[in-house]
Amino acid sequence: MNRHKVTAPGGRCVEVGAHVRFEARTWQASGLVDGRVHLAADDRATGCVLAAHLVAADGFEALGQAAPQIPAATVWAALQLPARERAMAWWDAQAQAEQW
Structure with a gap:
């Protein structure tokens, strides 16, 4: 399952x-x-x-x-670059894991 x-x-x-x-x-x-x-x-x-x-x-x-919960552009822009990169890496890994 x-x-x-x-x-x-x-x-x-x-x-x-x-x-x-x-x-x-x-x-x-x-x-x-x-x-x-x-x-x-x-x-x-x-x-x-x-x-x-x-x-x-x-x-x-x-x-x-349910609609995906994506942060508002202003919140996203306020994050430091390393935090955004980690978030995007996690997002990509999650999407790949769901395909399996």
Whole structure:
């Protein structure tokens, strides 16, 4: 199982950061650990459900992926060059790791 994405037969899937509808409520997937999806709602409610149960549930719907959190240009420009270079190296390494 991918640490960032769960896919069930039929193509139903959920990724970390995705917004989903489950049990008549909107949640954001905050983590995937040992076959379980950790969920968080806007009202600070949390939940944990087996990934297979989540994607197979009646009424499950993947609503979309959360927008990536990219720092504002002014914050980015305020960083010293070595810090920006480390951040970009980490960003590239993360993107490559997700492709595996």
